[in-house]
Amino acid sequence: MNRWPLLLVPSALLWLAGVLAPLGFVLRLSLSSSGNRAGEGRYDTLFYEPGTWSFASFVEIFTNPYYRGLFAFTAALAGVVTVLTLIFGYVLAYAIYRAPMPRKIVLILLIALPKFTNILVFVFGVKMIFGASGPGPVIAGEVLMLVPYAALTIAAALEAVPYPLIEAARGLGASAAMAFWRVTLPLSLPGVLAAAILTLLWSASAFLGPYLLGEPAQYTVAVEVDRQVHQDLDWALAAALNVVLLGVLSVAAYGLSVWRRRLA
Amino acid sequence: MLEFIGVSKSFGAVTAVKNVSLRLEPGELMAILGPSGCGKTTLLRIAGGYDTPDSGTVRIGGRDLTRAAPEARQVGMVFQNYALFPHMTAAENVEFGLRMRRVPKPERARKAAEILSLAGLEGIGERKPAALSGGQQQRVALARALVIEPSLLLLDEPLANLDRNERLRMRGELRTLQRRLGIAAILVTHDQDDALALADRIAVMNAGVVEQVSTPGELQRNPASAFVAGFLGLAE
Numbered sequence: 097m098n099r100w101p102l103l104l105v106p107s108a109l110l111w112l113a114g115v116l117a118p119l120g121f122v123l124r125l126s127l128s129s130s131g132n133r134a135g136e137g138r139y140d141t142l143f144y145e146p147g148t149w150s151f152a153s154f155v156e157i158f159t160n161p162y163y164r165g166l167f168a169f170t171a172a173l174a175g176v177v178t179v180l181t182l183i184f185g186y187v188l189a190y191a192i193y194r195a196p197m198p199r200k201i202v203l204i205l206l207i208a209l210p211k212f213t214n215i216l217v218f219v220f221g222v223k224m225i226f227g228a229s230g231p232g233p234v235i236a237g238e239v240l241m242l243v244p245y246a247a248l249t250i251a252a253a254l255e256a257v258p259y260p261l262i263e264a265a266r267g268l269g270a271s272a273a274m275a276f277w278r279v280t281l282p283l284s285l286p287g288v289l290a291a292a293i294l295t296l297l298w299s300a301s302a303f304l305g306p307y308l309l310g311e312p313a314q315y316t317v318a319v320e321v322d323r324q325v326h327q328d329l330d331w332a333l334a335a336a337l338n339v340v341l342l343g344v345l346s347v348a349a350y351g352l353s354v355w356r357r358r359l360a
Numbered sequence: 361m362l363e364f365i366g367v368s369k370s371f372g373a374v375t376a377v378k379n380v381s382l383r384l385e386p387g388e389l390m391a392i393l394g395p396s397g398c399g400k401t402t403l404l405r406i407a408g409g410y411d412t413p414d415s416g417t418v419r420i421g422g423r424d425l426t427r428a429a430p431e432a433r434q435v436g437m438v439f440q441n442y443a444l445f446p447h448m449t450a451a452e453n454v455e456f457g458l459r460m461r462r463v464p465k466p467e468r469a470r471k472a473a474e475i476l477s478l479a480g481l482e483g484i485g486e487r488k489p490a491a492l493s494g495g496q497q498q499r500v501a502l503a504r505a506l507v508i509e510p511s512l513l514l515l516d517e518p519l520a521n522l523d524r525n526e527r528l529r530m531r532g533e534l535r536t537l538q539r540r541l542g543i544a545a546i547l548v549t550h551d552q553d554d555a556l557a558l559a560d561r562i563a564v565m566n567a568g569v570v571e572q573v574s575t576p577g578e579l580q581r582n583p584a585s586a587f588v589a590g591f592l593g594l595a596e
Contacts (some may be wrong), residue, residue, distance in 0.1 A: 165389070261443050261446075266409075267410070267436070268504065269461055270431055271431060282447050283447055
């Protein structure tokens with residue numbers, strides 16, 4: 097008898113306790129009234145009013161231009177990072193695709209290598225090369241962090257494109273560039289979209305990069321959530337920010353995956 | 361039509377093709393016959409520009425095209441697994457070569473329909489390769505190679521992936537089509553029956569060397585070496 101569903105139990109428990117339960121808590125929190133937030137250190141400080149129901153935090157997010165600007169900036173940053181990551185990732189993936197066998201493995205290992213670096217060491221490296229803080233280092237840091245994932249995802253899709261297809265295109269009169277445009281690129285597009293989903297989700301919820309490499313002008317929604325939790329102590333607002341971000345990203349990811357499924 | 365003059369090609373330590381000289385006449389169908397690894401596919405790839413020889417000359421239609429890229433050759437090739445573009449319909453596959461030549465859309469569609477019907481493929485133009493049988497895929501690959509009106513047709517084991525009935529039918533169709541278009545063709549195969557049934561002349565290859573080039577009848581009457589006799593299954 098095949099009892100494979102039993103093997104799902106550990107991850108299901110972990111997922112329930114580690115993802116679904118906190119998510120439910122955040123959802124409930126976002127619909128609570130803010131606390132009195134009378135001041136740090138005061139014994140009766142409330143981060144939120146337990147047991148209350150309120151849309152106030154959402155109203156605040158959708159009406160206050162500060163938050164609209166914050167979301168617009170986060171989206172723009174995610175867009176720029178995703179496009180750059182896909183371009184660099186594709187070029188790298190293509191090198192892996194065309195590399196002969198032993199060198200292919202070496203390349204894949206080299207791509208994974210930066211992931212063994214401590215994130216702070218990595219961040220200081222980025223600061224030294226791209227500048228101490230500002231939009232430049234934020235974008236560079238995010239792209240550098242994400243390119244390996246994009247490259248490996250796209251490389252997997254490229255490996256499924258038989259090279260004789262490209263030769264066939266050349267034989268039919270296509271230049272190398274034309275064969276790429278008409279054959280290789282369309283056939284690897286599902287991999288590109290998978291990488292786009294990964295990169296977009298990651299960069300839109302970026303926290304460490306903007307926080308450690310940016311100035312306040314480059315702070316993202318995630319940084320604002322942290323500020324609300326730890327400084328302004330408005331947990332209801334922090335939770336609502338999270339819920340809105342989650343909603344926007346779910347719609348974007350769903351759209352991309354529908355597009356991807358239609359290609360495959 | 362096609363001339364190999366002293367062509368050699370090595371991959372690392374392996375010599376795939378050793379000093380091969382061959383001459384294909386206009387309208388001729390020549391089979392290159394030999395066991396796997398004998399260098400026959402490499403020779404075909406050199407004719408198509410997919411591999412460049414280490415030494416020697418390749419002439420097509422009198423022009424030295426030894427180092428020309430595939431797209432600069434006007435040669436049609438049918439790959440062993442057909443190499444149809446899976447994201448395009450059969451018609452789009454066939455039109456690809458015309459599109460690369462900037463043939464206007466109406467003419468493209470007309471030519472594609474014409475060659476598809478010539479290949480016995482009416483009504484399947486809108487299907488993707490995955491929805492076609494092996495024999496149909498084979499015909500699409502052939503139509504795609506022929507629609508560009510190549511001066512030379514290269515066939516890499518064109519019948520290897522077909523079942524017995526399809527194979528016998530395709531043999532006949534291939535021969536008829538090639539004769540009708542009067543196009544010179546090279547067919548690479550490891551199957552002596554295909555070679556004997558289809559070719560005007562057969563070049564038998566072994567270990568990178570052409571052992572004998574003869575008509576099928578001559579080959580069977582006077583095999584030049586023990587290898588040729590053995591490979592054809594003839595008693596000595």
